[in-house]
Amino acid sequence: MLAAQRKDLILATLRTEGRVVAKELAAELELSEDTIRRDLRELAADGRLHRVHGGALPASPAVADFTVRTGIRQDAKVAVGRLAAGLVRPGQTVAVDGGTTAQQLVRHLAADLRATVVTHSPTIAVELATHPSVEVIIVGGRLFKHSVVAAGAAAHEAIGRISADLFFLGVTGIHPTAGLTTGDADEAAIKRAWTQRAGETYVLGSGEKIGAASAFEVVPLDAVTAVLTDADAPERGVAELRTAGVEVIRAG
Amino acid sequence: MLAAQRKDLILATLRTEGRVVAKELAAELELSEDTIRRDLRELAADGRLHRVHGGALPASPAVADFTVRTGIRQDAKVAVGRLAAGLVRPGQTVAVDGGTTAQQLVRHLAADLRATVVTHSPTIAVELATHPSVEVIIVGGRLFKHSVVAAGAAAHEAIGRISADLFFLGVTGIHPTAGLTTGDADEAAIKRAWTQRAGETYVLGSGEKIGAASAFEVVPLDAVTAVLTDADAPERGVAELRTAGVEVIRAG
DNA sequence: CTTGTCTTTGCACGTTTCTGCACGTTACTG
DNA sequence: CAGTAACGTGCAGAAACGTGCAAAGACAAG
Numbered sequence: 001m002l003a004a005q006r007k008d009l010i011l012a013t014l015r016t017e018g019r020v021v022a023k024e025l026a027a028e029l030e031l032s033e034d035t036i037r038r039d040l041r042e043l044a045a046d047g048r049l050h051r052v053h054g055g056a057l058p059a060s061p062a063v064a065d066f067t068v069r070t071g072i073r074q075d076a077k078v079a080v081g082r083l084a085a086g087l088v089r090p091g092q093t094v095a096v097d098g099g100t101t102a103q104q105l106v107r108h109l110a111a112d113l114r115a116t117v118v119t120h121s122p123t124i125a126v127e128l129a130t131h132p133s134v135e136v137i138i139v140g141g142r143l144f145k146h147s148v149v150a151a152g153a154a155a156h157e158a159i160g161r162i163s164a165d166l167f168f169l170g171v172t173g174i175h176p177t178a179g180l181t182t183g184d185a186d187e188a189a190i191k192r193a194w195t196q197r198a199g200e201t202y203v204l205g206s207g208e209k210i211g212a213a214s215a216f217e218v219v220p221l222d223a224v225t226a227v228l229t230d231a232d233a234p235e236r237g238v239a240e241l242r243t244a245g246v247e248v249i250r251a252g
Numbered sequence: 253m254l255a256a257q258r259k260d261l262i263l264a265t266l267r268t269e270g271r272v273v274a275k276e277l278a279a280e281l282e283l284s285e286d287t288i289r290r291d292l293r294e295l296a297a298d299g300r301l302h303r304v305h306g307g308a309l310p311a312s313p314a315v316a317d318f319t320v321r322t323g324i325r326q327d328a329k330v331a332v333g334r335l336a337a338g339l340v341r342p343g344q345t346v347a348v349d350g351g352t353t354a355q356q357l358v359r360h361l362a363a364d365l366r367a368t369v370v371t372h373s374p375t376i377a378v379e380l381a382t383h384p385s386v387e388v389i390i391v392g393g394r395l396f397k398h399s400v401v402a403a404g405a406a407a408h409e410a411i412g413r414i415s416a417d418l419f420f421l422g423v424t425g426i427h428p429t430a431g432l433t434t435g436d437a438d439e440a441a442i443k444r445a446w447t448q449r450a451g452e453t454y455v456l457g458s459g460e461k462i463g464a465a466s467a468f469e470v471v472p473l474d475a476v477t478a479v480l481t482d483a484d485a486p487e488r489g490v491a492e493l494r495t496a497g498v499e500v501i502r503a504g
Numbered sequence: 505c506t507t508g509t510c511t512t513t514g515c516a517c518g519t520t521t522c523t524g525c526a527c528g529t530t531a532c533t534g
Numbered sequence: 535c536a537g538t539a540a541c542g543t544g545c546a547g548a549a550a551c552g553t554g555c556a557a558a559g560a561c562a563a564g
Contacts, residue, residue: 003522004304005271022540032524037541053531053540122374122390129400138374138402140392140410148381150390158392158406255512274550284514289551305521305550 001029007039014049014058021055076206076230079251081105083228084168084204090114092165095194096124098149099170101204103127109134118162120150120190137162144186151186159193167198171218174205174227174237176244178213179220188216200225207233210241221246258283259291266301266310267382268359269330273307328458328482331503333357335480336420336456342366344417347446348376350401351422353456355379361386370414372402372442389414396438403438411445419450423470426457426479428492430465431472440468452477459485462493473498 001009006029014020022040026033044051049059081104088094090113096102098121106117106127113133119125120139128136139162141155169191173181180203182188195201201224210233226247229238238248258281266272274292278285296303301311333356340346342365348354350373358369358379365385371377372391380388391414393407421443425433432455434440447453453476462485478499481490490500 002271002273002304002306002309004306004309008309033540034525034542035523038523041542120392122377125374125395126378126400129395129397136395136397137406138390138392138395140372140390140402140406143377143381143388143390145381145388148378150392154389154392154410285550286515286552287513290513293552 006031007043010036010039010043010056011048014056019055019057020049023054025055076208076232077101077104078108079230080204080206080228082108083249083251084202085109087202088113088115088166092116093118093163095119095159095162095164095167095198096121097168097170097191097194097204098124098147099204101206102168102170105168105204106131106134118164120155120159121148122150123148144184146184147187149187149190151190155190156193159190159197162197164194164198165200167194167201168204169195169201169218169224170204171214172209173212173214174203174210174221174241175213176211176221176240178217180218180224181212181214182216182218183214185216188218191218195219195223203227205229205233207237210234210237255291259295262288262291262295262308263300264363266308271307271309272301275306277307328460328484329353329356330360331482332456332458332480334360335501335503336454337361339454340365340367340418344368345370345415347371347411347414347416347419347450348373349420349422349443349446349456350376350399351456353458354420354422357420357456358383358386370416372407372411373400374402375400396436398436399439401439401442403442407442408445411442411449414449416446416450417452419446419453420456421447421453421470421476422456423466424461425464425466426455426462426473426489426493427465428463428473428496430469432470432476433464433466434468434470435466437468440470443470447471447475455479457481457485459489462486462489 010020010025022033022036025036040049040051040056043049044056047059049056077100080101084105085108088109093116096106096117096119102121102124106124109131111132116135116137117128118137118139120141125136125138128134139150139155139158141150141158142152144151171180171182175181182191203224205227207230210229221244226249227241228249228251230251233250241248262272262277274285274288277288292303292308295301296308299311301308329352332353336357337360340361345368348358348369348371354373354376358376361383363384368387368389369380370389370391372393377388377390380386391402391407391410393402393410394404396403423432423434427433434443455476457479459482462481473496478501479493480501480503482503485502493500
């Protein structure tokens with residue numbers, strides 16, 4: 001067992017058990033209590049746990065939350081995700097596409113939000129497994145490995161049986177004339193199916209996607225309710241989209 | 253062995269084992285520790301792994317986090333997972349249950365294995381997204397958050413349309429008279445459905461589950477092909493199962 | 505085939521990190 | 535308030551580390 005790994009293990013045990021005891025850890029890991037105590041001391045110094053006589057307790061949740069957030073640098077995606085999360089009303093059924101921005105979306109859903117999320121992305125489903133009140137429906141199908149989402153006939157069929165209030169669509173290109181595009185035909189078909197099954201469709205479009213175009217059109221621009229983007233999105237591209245009649249909402 | 257090939261091998265080992273130790277790699281590859289250390293330094297410089305004293309850990313926190321979550325009794329789960337992975341023949345369709353042992357199973361599937369894995373666990377699906385040749389089918393449904401698997405009517409229906417060669421079943425209890433049990437009725441029903449749809453069923457049972465029993469029976473012991481367990485499984489429990497007519501295979 | 509260059513690898517050596525023990529101190533328990 | 539368990543510190547041996555260097559092999563040019 002590597003020393004570095006040991007600290008992770010202590011923290012993991014702390015999360016699952018709610019406490020750790022120095023003596024028990026020493027026995028379990030077959031190390032002296034001195035070494036365990038040293039680890040606990042160092043983890044406490046980093047604010048990763050709360051040291052107490054005999055062992056340790058979890059650090060305050062605020063600390064954990066802070067370390068997680070600062071660890072992520074995708075500012076634009078976080079901003080767009082947060083903006084999108086704010087559009088969801090209690091009781092709604094929301095279809096969520098795959099992708100890192102969508103991941104940020106579900107991560108920012110309010111902890112007390114009661115809603116239903118339908119997704120063909122196993123990653124999104126796993127993320128929401130820890131959400132206390134959101135109901136999650138997974139759309140199955142053949143796994144399209146490149147973007148890690150379910151696709152194929154089974155997925156189409158499942159989507160056809162769902163009606164969603166909102167759909168959050170991820171694309172690789174948002175272009176005034178080429179419309180909304182992505183790099184794979186199967187994926188485009190799935191995204192199109194979702195768009196048809198949802199009352200409103202919002203595009204998750206962090207700035208670098210605006211003005212870009214990929215090979216396969218998902219839907220034309222007028223098929224969506226609005227494009228959500230971040231504060232750093234290029235002015236010119238946004239203006240072009242608005243001229244084309246698309247509503248563009250910028251994150252804070 | 254080419255140097256570049258060696259680095260790939262190190263990264264592959266890191267993915268499957270969750271860590272690598274410089275000394276072990278040196279012995280395995282019959283090279284000096286210096287050379288291994290050089291490789292690790294370079295891979296760390298490229299951000300492909302996280303260098304720590306004694307070896308290296310995965311660069312992505314997500315991977316590391318999961319490895320750690322499997323807990324202190326990880327060795328047994330890895331051993332059982334590896335044993336189970338070895339039972340899969342090319343061309344077979346394999347149903348895989350949720351759980352950390354199953355996660356180890358798919359992680360140890362040979363990189364060149366051509367097979368189809370069907371699963372109602374989004375976590376397993378995500379894990380297999382990086383496997384080069386395995387085809388993955390996701391079973392959808394309502395997400396049962398506690399164990400992070402799809403369940404409910406939709407899942408049942410989807411499973412009913414599948415015929416698998418093998419099913420790897422995870423349970424919380426393996427008891428000579430109570431049979432195979434788990435802690436949730438819905439989950440038990442899904443597992444039962446899989447058992448009925450598979451030619452052979454193998455139980456993933458790391459030692460501590462033997463002799464234990466939970467509230468809901470999945471299937472009786474005679475419904476499964478064999479129980480896979482680790483070398484540290486209690487002798488007495490294993491003997492009792494064998495007396496009850498169950499084949500028990502221990503991991504080396 | 506020979507020569508020169510570049511890469512790879514292992515070794516030597518000084519440095520850093522990890523770990524367990526000894527010892528004195530501090531915190532719990534009855 | 536006494537006894538015990540847990541604690542922190544200093545220290546030493548062991549293991550791991552990085553660096554510089556030289557030998558061996560690969561490879562292209564001549």
